Amino acid sequence: MINIIDDALDAPLFEKIQETFLGDACPWFFSKGVARQDDGDFQFVHGIYSGSEPASNYWPLVRPILHALNAASVMNVKANLLVRTESIVELGMHVDNSLKDAYTAVYYINTNNGYTFFENGTKCESVANRLVAFPSHMQHGGTTCTDQPTRMLINFNYHPIIENV
Numbered sequence: 001m002i003n004i005i006d007d008a009l010d011a012p013l014f015e016k017i018q019e020t021f022l023g024d025a026c027p028w029f030f031s032k033g034v035a036r037q038d039d040g041d042f043q044f045v046h047g048i049y050s051g052s053e054p055a056s057n058y059w060p061l062v063r064p065i066l067h068a069l070n071a072a073s074v075m076n077v078k079a080n081l082l083v084r085t086e087s088i089v090e091l092g093m094h095v096d097n098s099l100k101d102a103y104t105a106v107y108y109i110n111t112n113n114g115y116t117f118f119e120n121g122t123k124c125e126s127v128a129n130r131l132v133a134f135p136s137h138m139q140h141g142g143t144t145c146t147d148q149p150t151r152m153l154i155n156f157n158y159h160p161i162i163e164n165v
Contacts, residue, residue, distance in 0.1 A: 001134065002122055008068045008107065008131035017061060018128065021046075021079055021109050021152055026058075028081055035092030035141060048154070049077035062107075062154055069105050069133055071158040079109070082151040085144040088114065093141040096157050102136040103160055109152035114145035126151055 009017070020026060028044035035041070047055040048062055059077075066074060075097075096104040106116055111128040118124075119139035124132045126145065134140065136157060145151040 002118060002124070002138075003133045004124060005068060005131040005133075006127065007129055009064065009129060013064060014129045017154075018109055020058060020061060021154075022150075026079075034080075034082075035094040039092055041089075041091050044081040044083075046079040046081075047077075048079060049074055051076075065105075065107050065131065065154070065156065066158065068131060069103070069156065069158060070161045071103075071156070072161045074156065074158045075102065076157040077154065079152065079154045080142075082114070082142070082144050084146060084149050084151075086146065088146055089144045090117065091141050091143060093117075093119065093139045095139055096136045096155070098137050100135075100137060101159060103133055103158055104136045104138075104140075105131055105133040105156040105158070106142075107131050107154040107156070109154065110148060110150070112145035112148040112151050114143040114151040116140055116142050126153070 031043050031045045033039045034043050048059055108126045108130045112126045114126045116124045
């Protein structure tokens with residue numbers, strides 16, 4: 001199941017996240033590969049949380065997004081930056097992990113004409129302050145954009161709170 005949440009955060013928090021990642025002080029690191037290491041594509045990444053500990057000073061800033069996701073625990077969080085291309089390029093389909101109880105979420109930092117696409121044909125447009133969540137074992141991919149200098153998003157891998165029925 002794919003769950004899309006528009007206006008996921010209140011305006012002041014969203015604006016702070018957008019200002020931080022779109023600003024010129026955020027450190028971005030070159031990554032050879034998007035769907036897989038050395039897949040022929042590239043992006044820039046900013047690691048935020050890895051394994052069992054924060055990897056960035058920006059962790060407190062993005063942690064409230066986990067509340068919007070009803071996350072019980074987090075495995076990995078990273079920001080991705082893709083640069084503008086002349087035409088939209090669909091990058092490779094992949095799964096974030098094969099755990100049946102894990103979820104992936106994508107939080108869009110800026111609005112652009114790129115999108116996330118899924119094995120079932122669903123497309124989710126990159127709209128600022130939109131959050132899309134889905135089972136981590138679901139095949140998906142992303143694209144570049146043509147109408148903004150960058151396509152920026154934050155990727156979360158987490159375990160949801162299991163509600164007693």
